[in-house]
Amino acid sequence: MSLTEALAQERRARLAAERLLDAKQAELFAANKKLSSHALALSDEIVEKREEVAIVRTEAEELRGQNSRVLSDLEEANHAIVIAQRRLWDSVETIEDGFAVFDSDNRLVAANSAYLSVFDGMECVAPGILYNDIIHILAEEGVVDIGNTKRTEWCAEMIARWRGEQLGSRTIKLWNGGFIKLVDRRSENGDTVSLALNITDTIRYEQKLKEARSKAEAANRAKSAFLANMSHELRTPMNGVVGMADLLAETALTEEQHLFVETIKSSGEALLILINDVLDFSKIEAEKLVLHPDVFDLERSIFDVVTLLQASIQDRDLDIVVDYDMFLPTRFVGDAGRVRQVLTNLVGNAVKFTEAGQVLIRVVGLPDGESDDFRVHVTVEDTGIGIPEEMIDKIFGEFTQVEDERNRKFEGTGLGLAITEQLIKLMGGEIWVDSVFGEGSCFGFHLTMHAPDGPVTDLDSLPDWISRVVLIDSQTPGNIILANQLNMLGIEIWRPEEGIKAGDFRSGDVLLIDNALSDGSGIDHLRKVRQSGCTAPAVIINADPVMEFLSGDQPASAQPKPLSRRALIATLARMQPEQAGSVDGPAPQLPSAPPKKIHRKMRILAAEDNKTNRLVFSKLVKALNIELEFAVNGRDAVEKWRGFQPDLVFMDISMPEVDGKQATQMIRAEEAKSGLARTTIVALTAHAMEGDDTAILAAGLDHYL
Numbered sequence: 001m002s003l004t005e006a007l008a009q010e011r012r013a014r015l016a017a018e019r020l021l022d023a024k025q026a027e028l029f030a031a032n033k034k035l036s037s038h039a040l041a042l043s044d045e046i047v048e049k050r051e052e053v054a055i056v057r058t059e060a061e062e063l064r065g066q067n068s069r070v071l072s073d074l075e076e077a078n079h080a081i082v083i084a085q086r087r088l089w090d091s092v093e094t095i096e097d098g099f100a101v102f103d104s105d106n107r108l109v110a111a112n113s114a115y116l117s118v119f120d121g122m123e124c125v126a127p128g129i130l131y132n133d134i135i136h137i138l139a140e141e142g143v144v145d146i147g148n149t150k151r152t153e154w155c156a157e158m159i160a161r162w163r164g165e166q167l168g169s170r171t172i173k174l175w176n177g178g179f180i181k182l183v184d185r186r187s188e189n190g191d192t193v194s195l196a197l198n199i200t201d202t203i204r205y206e207q208k209l210k211e212a213r214s215k216a217e218a219a220n221r222a223k224s225a226f227l228a229n230m231s232h233e234l235r236t237p238m239n240g241v242v243g244m245a246d247l248l249a250e251t252a253l254t255e256e257q258h259l260f261v262e263t264i265k266s267s268g269e270a271l272l273i274l275i276n277d278v279l280d281f282s283k284i285e286a287e288k289l290v291l292h293p294d295v296f297d298l299e300r301s302i303f304d305v306v307t308l309l310q311a312s313i314q315d316r317d318l319d320i321v322v323d324y325d326m327f328l329p330t331r332f333v334g335d336a337g338r339v340r341q342v343l344t345n346l347v348g349n350a351v352k353f354t355e356a357g358q359v360l361i362r363v364v365g366l367p368d369g370e371s372d373d374f375r376v377h378v379t380v381e382d383t384g385i386g387i388p389e390e391m392i393d394k395i396f397g398e399f400t401q402v403e404d405e406r407n408r409k410f411e412g413t414g415l416g417l418a419i420t421e422q423l424i425k426l427m428g429g430e431i432w433v434d435s436v437f438g439e440g441s442c443f444g445f446h447l448t449m450h451a452p453d454g455p456v457t458d459l460d461s462l463p464d465w466i467s468r469v470v471l472i473d474s475q476t477p478g479n480i481i482l483a484n485q486l487n488m489l490g491i492e493i494w495r496p497e498e499g500i501k502a503g504d505f506r507s508g509d510v511l512l513i514d515n516a517l518s519d520g521s522g523i524d525h526l527r528k529v530r531q532s533g534c535t536a537p538a539v540i541i542n543a544d545p546v547m548e549f550l551s552g553d554q555p556a557s558a559q560p561k562p563l564s565r566r567a568l569i570a571t572l573a574r575m576q577p578e579q580a581g582s583v584d585g586p587a588p589q590l591p592s593a594p595p596k597k598i599h600r601k602m603r604i605l606a607a608e609d610n611k612t613n614r615l616v617f618s619k620l621v622k623a624l625n626i627e628l629e630f631a632v633n634g635r636d637a638v639e640k641w642r643g644f645q646p647d648l649v650f651m652d653i654s655m656p657e658v659d660g661k662q663a664t665q666m667i668r669a670e671e672a673k674s675g676l677a678r679t680t681i682v683a684l685t686a687h688a689m690e691g692d693d694t695a696i697l698a699a700g701l702d703h704y705l
């Protein structure tokens with residue numbers, strides 16, 4: 001090879017080596033670069049891992065701490081459980097009653113000593129024993145006193161009870177006279193907790209209470225019987241005293257003697273009221289008072305009470321006014337006697353404590369629910385002396401009277417309102433009072449009563465032809481109420497001025513004239529109106545019973561005071577419309593009852609052993625046109641009945657030899673035997689306790705007074 005070639009070859013080799021070197025250098029550089037970035041990442045990872053290791057280490061340390069805490073807590077909890085269990089059992093052990101738990105297989109899990117004590121010495125009764133076996137042991141070992149029940153029956157019954165859905169409590173008697181009440185309850189997990197309560201003391205106490213109660217009841221019966229006898233014994237002589245004083249008052253007496261006799265009479269009457277009040281109150285106290293509900297007319301009861309009290313206010317400037325809701329029925333179911341007693345007390349008090357002004361009895365009512373029951377409100381409002389505020393709360397208490405110089409003069413027992421309140425309560429109602437001292441009082445009560453005829457009133461019976469009432473009256477509260485009531489019936493009211501003429505009247509008019517006018521009597525007014533030629537039908541209100549006759553040539557219907565809604569409507573309904581041509585037409589005639597033909601006097605036989613009572617009786621019936629015969633005992637009564645043939649017999653019950661009941665039975669037997677008509681026999685007796693009437697009526701008497 002030439003040198004040139006050799007040089008060229010060497011140069012090529014060198015160049016190639018240089019290129020290779022460059023390439024290797026670039027490779028090395030790239031590798032270095034990769035290596036360094038790898039190393040960087042690696043070092044980051046190392047740092048991260050190191051941190052993680054540190055966290056894990058701390059967590060591990062914490063866990064270790066927690067673990068040791070949990071361990072110690074667990075230890076504490078275990079300790080607490082042991083203590084709680086011990087305390088629980090200590091407590092269960094200390095109770096005197098038996099306590100046991102049975103599992104769902106009815107095996108005894110645990111029981112306290114009290115439970116086990118009845119099985120003293122029987123080691124088989126221990127945790128694990130079946131409930132059925134316990135029952136058999138109880139019966140067979142004579143632990144329980146099962147009386148005459150067969151052992152098998154008793155066990156079967158006890159086991160059936162245990163298996164039943166509802167575990168009702170059960171009392172068992174032990175051999176030693178003790179009583180255990182078993183109260184068992186099933187828990188949700190099927191266990192049954194059984195309590196055996198020792199109720200020996202309670203049962204003994206109940207026994208004692210029962211004995212004490214029957215003793216108290218016997219004492220109460222004795223008290224009632226004593227009261228009945230006492231009231232009978234007191235009433236009879238007191239009736240004699242009052243009756244005799246009454247007779248004596250009619251004899252020739254000096255003024256002074258007359259005063260003495262009147263005092264005897266009024267004191268006697270007061271004593272009779274007191275006896276009745278005390279008797280009523282004791283009966284209510286002893287819960288002996290029974291209501292006798294029947295259909296009665298409330299409005300009539302009110303008017304009866306008012307009529308009775310009217311007599312005592314004749315000489316006073318006092319009006320008793322009744323405002324009975326026009327749209328309220330009057331017939332209700334209730335104890336008429338007791339309702340009347342309540343009304344008599346409230347209206348009686350109002351009249352007693354009101355010198356002048358008015359006593360307003362207002363009755364309103366609304367249907368109570370769907371039925372025909374009505375809630376009836378009655379208020380008795382007076383313009384009397386009133387009750388001091390501090391006494392209002394006490395006024396219904398027994399023997400409470402306002403001690404004040406103004407009412408000290410009034411008689412009374414202080415029992416009336418107490419009895420009234422009790423009666424209202426007994427009837428299911430409520431009573432209240434409002435009063436302003438010196439101005440007046442308002443007593444009110446409400447009762448819910450059934451209306452047997454439904455919500456009907458007698459408003460429908462009002463004749464259509466009446467369109468206007470010409471009212472000649474003074475505007476007293478009673479007349480204002482009357483006008484209101486007429487208005488409510490759809491009737492126009494016209495109060496004419498002085499000097500009315502026939503021409504002022506129109507057909508369909510009815511004339512209503514108040515007899516108690518300040519400027520002369522109603523009769524005079526009627527006369528004037530009639531003289532003017534008016535023949536409109538007329539009613540005189542506030543009239544005396546004889547007014548109808550007095551009005552004679554000026555025909556008019558006369559209505560006494562106060563005028564009830566029923567009487568008002570009945571009077572209007574009876575009216576005949578005026579004939580056409582009012583002025584000249586014939587005067588309307590009032591329908592009058594046909595005269596009764598009397599053949600002979602009524603014969604009355606009164607059997608009464610007490611001479612004074614016989615005298616009082618004859619005095620009571622003195623004014624009657626009757627033939628009266630007395631019998632002095634039951635035997636005499638039967639004999640007199642045969643001979644005298646009375647229409648009516650009044651029969652005393654307590655009589656010597658043959659009493660009233662026996663005498664009646666003898667009469668009834670004879671009537672039946674001889675086919676005679678039944679004679680009405682009325683018991684007239686002071687046996688006025690609850691139930692007396694039943695026994696008396698059962699003996700064949702027809703009525704009881």
Ligand code: ADP
Nearest residue numbers: 349350353386401402412413414415416417441
């Ligand atoms: P009595 O009327 O027999 O005394 P009550 O129990 O009926 O007994 O009444 C108790 C007292 O309540 C009366 O004595 C009287 O002081 C007072 N009182 C009752 N009603 C009224 C009334 N309408 N106005 C004023 N005081 C009354």
